[in-house]
Amino acid sequence: MRGTAAEVVLELQGIVKDFPGVRALDGVDLEVRAGEVHCLLGQNGAGKSTLIKVLSGAHRPDAGRIMWLGEEVSFARPQAAMRAGIATIYQELDLVEGLSVADNVFLGREPAGLGFVHRGRMREAARGVLTRLGHGEIPVDREVAKLPSAAKQIVSMARALSMDARLLIMDEPSAVLAHDEVANLFRVIRELTAQGIAVIYISHRLEEIRDIGDRVTVLKDGRTSAANLDAKGTPTRELVSKMTGRTIEYVFPPRPDHSPGAELLAVEGLSLAGEFHDVSLKVHAGEIVGIAGLVGSGRSELLETIYGARRAGAGTVRVAGQELRPGDVRAAVRQGLGMAPEERKSQALVLDDPVYRNITLATFGRFASAGFTSHGRERTAAVRIADELQVRPPGVERPVRTLSGGNQQKVVVGRWLLGGTRLLLLDEPTRGVDVGARAELYEVIRRLVADGVGILLVSSEVPEVLGLADRVLVMREGRLIHEAEASTLDEHTVLDMVMAGSLLETENAV
Amino acid sequence: MTVLEKATPIPAGRREWSEPVKRNLGLVGVLIAILAVGAITRPDLFLDLDWLWRNELLILTQASAIGVITVGMTFVMIGGGIDLSVGALVALTSVWCTTVATQQFGSLGMIFTAVVVGVIAGSLNGVLIAYGRLVPFIATLAMLVAARGLAQMISGKLTQRVDVANQFINQLSFNKILGIPALVLIMLAVGVLGWILLNRTTFGRRTFAIGGNPEAARLAGINIRRHLVLLYALSGLCCGIAAIIVVSLSSAGAADHGDLYELDAIAAAIIGGTALSGGRGTIVGSLLGVVIFKGITNLFIVNNLEQEYQLIVKGAIIVAAVLIQQFRVSSLRRRTSG
Amino acid sequence: MTVLEKATPIPAGRREWSEPVKRNLGLVGVLIAILAVGAITRPDLFLDLDWLWRNELLILTQASAIGVITVGMTFVMIGGGIDLSVGALVALTSVWCTTVATQQFGSLGMIFTAVVVGVIAGSLNGVLIAYGRLVPFIATLAMLVAARGLAQMISGKLTQRVDVANQFINQLSFNKILGIPALVLIMLAVGVLGWILLNRTTFGRRTFAIGGNPEAARLAGINIRRHLVLLYALSGLCCGIAAIIVVSLSSAGAADHGDLYELDAIAAAIIGGTALSGGRGTIVGSLLGVVIFKGITNLFIVNNLEQEYQLIVKGAIIVAAVLIQQFRVSSLRRRTSG
Amino acid sequence: TSNEKKGDSGSGSQTVNNSQGDNTAPGKAVKIGFSAPAADHGWIAAITANATAQAGKYSEVTFVPVAAGKDVTEQRPAVESLISQKPDVIVMLPHDGAQMTSTGRKAMDAGIPVVNLDREFSDPLAYRLLIKGDNYGMGVAAGHYIGQKLKGKTNPVIAEIPGIDELQLTQDRSKGFRDALALYGLKVGPRIAARFTVASGQEVTANLLSGNPHIDAVWNHDDDQGVGVLQAMQQAGRKEFFMVGGAGSLDAMQHIKAGDTPLEATVTYSPTMASSAINLARLIAQGRKMSELAELQVPKLIILQSETITKDNVDQYMPLGFRS
Numbered sequence A: 001m002r003g004t005a006a007e008v009v010l011e012l013q014g015i016v017k018d019f020p021g022v023r024a025l026d027g028v029d030l031e032v033r034a035g036e037v038h039c040l041l042g043q044n045g046a047g048k049s050t051l052i053k054v055l056s057g058a059h060r061p062d063a064g065r066i067m068w069l070g071e072e073v074s075f076a077r078p079q080a081a082m083r084a085g086i087a088t089i090y091q092e093l094d095l096v097e098g099l100s101v102a103d104n105v106f107l108g109r110e111p112a113g114l115g116f117v118h119r120g121r122m123r124e125a126a127r128g129v130l131t132r133l134g135h136g137e138i139p140v141d142r143e144v145a146k147l148p149s150a151a152k153q154i155v156s157m158a159r160a161l162s163m164d165a166r167l168l169i170m171d172e173p174s175a176v177l178a179h180d181e182v183a184n185l186f187r188v189i190r191e192l193t194a195q196g197i198a199v200i201y202i203s204h205r206l207e208e209i210r211d212i213g214d215r216v217t218v219l220k221d222g223r224t225s226a227a228n229l230d231a232k233g234t235p236t237r238e239l240v241s242k243m244t245g246r247t248i249e250y251v252f253p254p255r256p257d258h259s260p261g262a263e264l265l266a267v268e269g270l271s272l273a274g275e276f277h278d279v280s281l282k283v284h285a286g287e288i289v290g291i292a293g294l295v296g297s298g299r300s301e302l303l304e305t306i307y308g309a310r311r312a313g314a315g316t317v318r319v320a321g322q323e324l325r326p327g328d329v330r331a332a333v334r335q336g337l338g339m340a341p342e343e344r345k346s347q348a349l350v351l352d353d354p355v356y357r358n359i360t361l362a363t364f365g366r367f368a369s370a371g372f373t374s375h376g377r378e379r380t381a382a383v384r385i386a387d388e389l390q391v392r393p394p395g396v397e398r399p400v401r402t403l404s405g406g407n408q409q410k411v412v413v414g415r416w417l418l419g420g421t422r423l424l425l426l427d428e429p430t431r432g433v434d435v436g437a438r439a440e441l442y443e444v445i446r447r448l449v450a451d452g453v454g455i456l457l458v459s460s461e462v463p464e465v466l467g468l469a470d471r472v473l474v475m476r477e478g479r480l481i482h483e484a485e486a487s488t489l490d491e492h493t494v495l496d497m498v499m500a501g502s503l504l505e506t507e508n509a510v
Numbered sequence B, C: 001m002t003v004l005e006k007a008t009p010i011p012a013g014r015r016e017w018s019e020p021v022k023r024n025l026g027l028v029g030v031l032i033a034i035l036a037v038g039a040i041t042r043p044d045l046f047l048d049l050d051w052l053w054r055n056e057l058l059i060l061t062q063a064s065a066i067g068v069i070t071v072g073m074t075f076v077m078i079g080g081g082i083d084l085s086v087g088a089l090v091a092l093t094s095v096w097c098t099t100v101a102t103q104q105f106g107s108l109g110m111i112f113t114a115v116v117v118g119v120i121a122g123s124l125n126g127v128l129i130a131y132g133r134l135v136p137f138i139a140t141l142a143m144l145v146a147a148r149g150l151a152q153m154i155s156g157k158l159t160q161r162v163d164v165a166n167q168f169i170n171q172l173s174f175n176k177i178l179g180i181p182a183l184v185l186i187m188l189a190v191g192v193l194g195w196i197l198l199n200r201t202t203f204g205r206r207t208f209a210i211g212g213n214p215e216a217a218r219l220a221g222i223n224i225r226r227h228l229v230l231l232y233a234l235s236g237l238c239c240g241i242a243a244i245i246v247v248s249l250s251s252a253g254a255a256d257h258g259d260l261y262e263l264d265a266i267a268a269a270i271i272g273g274t275a276l277s278g279g280r281g282t283i284v285g286s287l288l289g290v291v292i293f294k295g296i297t298n299l300f301i302v303n304n305l306e307q308e309y310q311l312i313v314k315g316a317i318i319v320a321a322v323l324i325q326q327f328r329v330s331s332l333r334r335r336t337s338g
Numbered sequence D: 001t002s003n004e005k006k007g008d009s010g011s012g013s014q015t016v017n018n019s020q021g022d023n024t025a026p027g028k029a030v031k032i033g034f035s036a037p038a039a040d041h042g043w044i045a046a047i048t049a050n051a052t053a054q055a056g057k058y059s060e061v062t063f064v065p066v067a068a069g070k071d072v073t074e075q076r077p078a079v080e081s082l083i084s085q086k087p088d089v090i091v092m093l094p095h096d097g098a099q100m101t102s103t104g105r106k107a108m109d110a111g112i113p114v115v116n117l118d119r120e121f122s123d124p125l126a127y128r129l130l131i132k133g134d135n136y137g138m139g140v141a142a143g144h145y146i147g148q149k150l151k152g153k154t155n156p157v158i159a160e161i162p163g164i165d166e167l168q169l170t171q172d173r174s175k176g177f178r179d180a181l182a183l184y185g186l187k188v189g190p191r192i193a194a195r196f197t198v199a200s201g202q203e204v205t206a207n208l209l210s211g212n213p214h215i216d217a218v219w220n221h222d223d224d225q226g227v228g229v230l231q232a233m234q235q236a237g238r239k240e241f242f243m244v245g246g247a248g249s250l251d252a253m254q255h256i257k258a259g260d261t262p263l264e265a266t267v268t269y270s271p272t273m274a275s276s277a278i279n280l281a282r283l284i285a286q287g288r289k290m291s292e293l294a295e296l297q298v299p300k301l302i303i304l305q306s307e308t309i310t311k312d313n314v315d316q317y318m319p320l321g322f323r324s
C-alpha cells in the first residue's frame, strides 16, 4: 500500500505526558493512514504504551494536538475514543477475571434494552467475534479467570474487534502468543486492513514488524526519533540504532565451548494431573536447557512443579542428588533454586513496593543480620542489577507499578540474578523486553552459566531457545516429545515438531 | 489450533457447575446440619413437622430485616466497597418514619419517608466515597456515628410507638399470604429483584467489573463514580425497607434499632461467598448466610442454652460451617478438574 | 523518557518525602485542628498551658489501650488480614488475669497470664486462617464471639476487682515516670518496638510482601502460613498487653471490657493510612489515628456536648479529618509532579 | 411513650414536690455536679431527665452535668475534670460501681461529698450517700407475685427474659427471682437474655415462645425491651401465660391498667431515685437535715423498695411511670 497515499486518519503533533517525576512523552508526532499497519518501535520505557493510552482516552496529554479524521479532538474518557471509532488492546490484560468471556467482550457496551442485558444476543455476538479470530472453541460462558493467558489475550482482541472501529491499536499483542498464534493474529489483521481499517501495532519482535507492518515510527525517550520508515525495507541496523542510539551486532552472545559440569537437576517421571505426564529431564551445572512448545503445552506448569509451587502427582525432583519435598517452594529455594514466573503482575511483583524491594524480594534475608534488614546493602545490590538490565527510569525507589511492562519484566528476572542461586527456572524471561535489553539479559545469563549455574529456560520464541540453550527439549500436550543438542536443530524442524497435531486443528478452525 | 488444550473440557450438553453454585450447595449443607442438630437436641419439636414449619417461618421472619440489608450489602461488597452504616441507617429511618409528624401521613407516608431517607443517606455515603475519595470503611463509619446521633436527637432517645391508626404497618408483621408471613415475602421479593439486577442487567455486570478490576472498568468506559453513588444509594434503600420491617416487628421506631446489623450483614455476605476485596458474590449465598446465622440463634434459644455457652458454641459453629462448605467446594472442584 | 530535574526541583542530597510521611504530616495537621477547635470552644481551659499539658497526657492515657491494640492490628492489616477479635480478647485476657486463682500469683503472674492467653488465642486465629483457610474476617469473628462467651463463663458475668495486694497493677494507672504516665510509656514502647519490627526486620519485610502480593511472596520462598500465624499471635500479644492497661485503668477485669475496640482499632489504622487490602501502612500513622479519635472524644467531654450532638459532630469530624489529610497529600503530590 | 405524650404539656419527667418541712425554702447557693452514663435507653434517659428537672426546681442550685461517654474509661476523666471544677457535691451514676470506686474516693478525699446513685461503689469510703434501687429485691418481688399465682401447680414453666446479661444488676435480679421462687418450690425454666432494646426483646421472645410450646408465667426484667416482648407474644398469638414486667415504665402501666396484654404486673425500679438523689445532695451540700428524721444529717444509705404494680394500684403509680 506504499505510494498510494491513502487518507490520513490520525495525526498526533507534539504530544507531551508527565508523570510524577517522569516525562513519559516529550513531544511525539505520529501519522497513521487508513488501511495501513503502522508499527511503533521503541525501547522499554520509550513511551509506546503511554502514547496509545493518550490516544485511547485513558490518559490526558499535558500538551499536543490529536487530529482524528481531519478534526482536532481530545478524549476526556476512554468512552469518547471508543465512540470516535478507536479500539485498543492494552499491553496489560484489561479483563475482569470474575466475569464470563462474553461479559468481558462487551463490558461497558452490553447489548441491552432498558438496562436488561440481551444475554442470548451477547453470547452469539461474542461467539461470532471469537470465531472470526479463529477461536470459536473458547466457551463464551467460561469465567475468564479460568482461561489460559493466551486465551485471555484472544478475548481482549475480541473485545477490540467487536467495536468494529476505524482504528485498532494493539500494544504487544503477540507477547503472550506462541508462533502459530501470531500467524493467526496476522491473518485477522490483514482482513481488517483490507477493509480500510488502520492498525497501530506495537511489538519488540522485528521479524513480526517486517511481516505485518507497512510503516514504522520509532520512539526514543518519549520523542519521535524516526517517522514513517518503510517496515519492509529499512535495515535492522538502522531501526535498532534509531531505537537505542547504538548498534547491536550479535543479539545472541557466542556459545562458549565448555563442557557442562556435574548433574544439578534430575527430574524423573514427573506428572501433574491435567497438565503434563511422565516428564524426565536433567540439567547440569553450567548448562542451559531450553523447552520449546506451544502455549498451553504445560511448560509453565512443569517449571512451577519442579519449583514446588504445585504439588506433583507422581515423580521425583532431585537437586544435586538431594530429593526435594513436593509442593514445598522453600525447600527448593533452600537448595538454591530460583524461578522467574510467567505472569509478572500476578505471580512476581509487589506493585506498590519500590523497585529495589522487588528485586530483593527473594533474597532480602541474605542481606539481613540477625533478622535485621540492611536497606543500604539491599539497595546497592539492586541498583547493580537494575543498571545491568537498564531498568528505566533509573532510581530504584519508585513503585514498580509505574514502570513500563518491559522494565517490570527486567525486575522479575533481575530478582534471581543477585547470585546465590544454583539453578534458575526462567519462564518467558524476555516477554516484552526490547532488543537492547535482551542482549544485556543474555549476557548476564551467559555469565551466570559460566559461573556454573544451571538454567532451565521456557520460551515461546524458538529462536531464543535455539540461540541460548545448549540442549533443547520439545514439549507438546504435556509430554516431552524430543530432545537434541541445540546446534543440531533449526527453527523450522522445531516448529514442525511443536505444532504437529495442532496444525490440523488450524485447518479446521480456519 | 487452540489455546485451550488444558482447559477443562465441558461435557457436551450439561453446563459445568459454577464455583458459586457449589458454594451455595455447601451452605445448604450447613443448614441441613443445623436442622439435624436440632432434631438430635429437641426431637420432640424438630420431628413435629407442623411445629418445624412454623419455626422455620419464624426464623425467616427474624431474618427478613438483615436479609434485605444483606442484599444491598452484597452489591456494595461486590463493587469493592463496604457499608458500615446500615445498622445506623435502619435506626435513623425507623425513627424518622415514626415521628408524630410523619405518622400523620399514614402507613404509606411512613414507608415513603423511610425509603427516601435511606436513599438520601446512602447516596451521601456514595458521594463521599466517589467524589470525596474517602475509603468506604471510613466514610460509612462516619455515617454510622452521625446517623445514630441524628436518630437519638430526633427521637429524644424515646421509643416511638406506631400509632394504632397506621393499621398497615402494625399488621404487616401479622399478615400472611398463602401461609407465608408478609415480611418473609418482602425479603424474598427484594432477593429476587436483587438477583435480577445483579445477574441480568448492565448495572449488575458493571458492579462486578468495578469491584473485580476498576482499571479495566474505567478503560471499558464505565462511569465508576456515578456507579458507586448508585451502589450506596441502593444499600440505603435496602436499609429503608429493612427499617419498615423492624418497625412493624417491634411496633416502634427507636434509635437503638439495627444495633450491629452491619456486622451481621457483612458476615452473612462473606459466609455466602462474597469477597471483601470485591468482584465476587451472589445474592443467594448472602441470603443463605443470613438464614444460617438466624438458624443458629434459634437453635440455641430453642435449647434454652445459657448466653455464655451460646456464644462459645456459636463461634465453633461458624468455623465448622465454613469448613463444611469449603470441603464441599474443594471436593467438587477436585471432581470437575483433572 | 527523561527524569524531570527541571519539573521537580528536588534539592540535591535531600530525598523527596515518601507518601506515608506526607500522610502522617496530614494527620498531625488534623490533631492541630482539633486543638484549635478546643482553644476556640474552651479558651479558658485550652489556653491554660498547665491544664492543656495534663489534658493531653489524659488523652494519651485514654489512647494507650487502643493504641497498643492498633499496633498489632496494623501488622495484621498490612499482612492483608483483619482481626475482629481484639476487643473480645481484651475482655477474655482481662478476666482470665483477674480470677482469684491468678491474682494469687501477684501482678507478675497476672501480666504473664494476660500475655500468654492473648498469644494463644491469637495463634488460634492464625491457625484457622493459615491452615483452615478461613477468611480472616470470619475466623476472627468466630473468635470474637467465642472469646466473649468464655470471658462471661469464667467471670460468671461479674466484675472482678484487682485486689489491693496487687499493688503494681493497681498503681500502674497512677504512676508517672518523668511526668509521663506509665500507661503512655507502655504504648510508646510498644509503638517503637512495632516500628522497628515492621521497618527494620525481615519479619516486617515478609509482612509487606505477603500483604502486597501473596502469590509473589510464596514464589519468592516465603513461608506464608507460618508468617500468618505469627501475625495473629502478635495481635493477640498486643491484646494481652492492652488488657493489663484496661485492668489497671478500671481496677477490674470484666467480660464487657474492650467492647467494639476492634472497630476503633481498624478505623484508627485506616485513618492512619493502612490499607484494608494489605501491603500498605505505618505504625506512626495508626497511632496518630488513635490519638485523633481519643482527642475528638475528649473535645466533646470537655465541652460536655450532649451525646447525640457528640455523635453527629464526630461523624462530620471524621470526614473532615480525612479530607484535610488527603488535601495535604495531594497538594504535596501536585508539587512533586511536573 | 413519646408520641402520646406530645399532646399533653407534661415535662416527661417525674419530680418530687416535697411540701413538707422547710427544706423547700431556698438555702445557700450550691453547685451540684452530675455524671450518668450516656442515655441510650429509656430508664437511663429518665434518670438524667429527672435529675435535671429536679435541680431546676431550686433557684439556688447550679446544676453541672458532665457527659460520661460510653464506658468507664470515658466516665473517669469526665468526673475527674468535674472534681477539678470543685462543686459542692457530686451525684454519680457510674457505668460500673466497682470500676468507678477509686474515682468516687478521689472526690471524697478532695472534700467533695459524693452521692452514689444506684450502682454501688465497692468501698463505703467512696460515697457520702448511697441511694440505690434494690435489684435483688426486684427479683424477689417478681418471684413472689409469680409464686403466689402458681403455687400448687405441678411443675409450671416459668420463663425469664433478663436484660444485658453481663451486667451485675442483671445477675442480682435473677438471683432474687430464683430465691423467691424457691420459697414456693418453683424453678426458673427457659432464661434468655435480651439487650434492653425493643428489637432484641422481640427477637429473643419470638424464639423463646417457639421453643416452649407451653408457658405459665414470664418475668421480663425491663419494660423498655418489654415493648418488643409483648409484640412478639401478640405475633405468636400466645396468651396462655401471664407476664410480670420490670422498672415500671408508663407504657407498661397503661397495659396493666387496660389488661389488654399478658402483662399483669410490673416490679418497680424507679428512675425517680435521681430526683431524690438531687434533693438529698442539695441538703447535704447545705448541711440540712431530712425533716422526718431526728438526725441532723442525711443518712448514709437509702435503698428503695421495689414495689409491685398491679391493676389494683396502678392508678396511684401512674404519675411515676417514666416514658421509655
Ligand SMILES: Nc1ncnc2c1ncn2[C@@H]1O[C@H](COP(=O)(O)OP(=O)(O)OP(=O)(O)O)[C@@H](O)[C@H]1O
Pocket: A019, A020, A022, A023, A024, A042, A043, A044, A045, A046, A047, A048, A049, A050, A051, A091, A392, A393, A401, A402, A403, A404, A405, A406, A407, A432, C001
Ligand atoms: N502511571 C505511571 N506513573 C509514573 N510513570 C509512569 C506511569 N506509566 C508509565 N510511566 C513511565 O512512563 C514511561 C513510558 O512508559 P511506557 O509504558 O509508555 O513504556 P513502553 O514504551 O510501553 O515500554 P514497554 O515496551 O516496556 O511497554 C516509563 O518510564 C514509565 O516508567
Ligand SMILES: Nc1ncnc2c1ncn2[C@@H]1O[C@H](COP(=O)(O)OP(=O)(O)OP(=O)(O)O)[C@@H](O)[C@H]1O
Pocket: A145, A146, A147, A148, A149, A150, A176, A178, A293, A294, A295, A296, A297, A298, A299, A300, A301, A342, A427, A428, A458, A459, A460, B004, B005, B006, B007, B008
Ligand atoms: N482450564 C484451565 N483453567 C485454569 N488455568 C488454565 C487452564 N488451562 C491452562 N491454564 C493455565 O493457562 C496457562 C497456559 O498454559 P501454560 O502456561 O502451561 O502453557 P505453556 O506451555 O506454559 O505456554 P507458556 O509458557 O507460553 O505459558 C497456564 O498457566 C495454565 O495453568
Ligand SMILES: [Mg+2]
Pocket: A048, A049, A050, A091, A171, A404, A405, A406
Ligand atoms: Mg508498553
Ligand SMILES: [Mg+2]
Pocket: A296, A299, A300, A301, A342, A427
Ligand atoms: Mg506458561
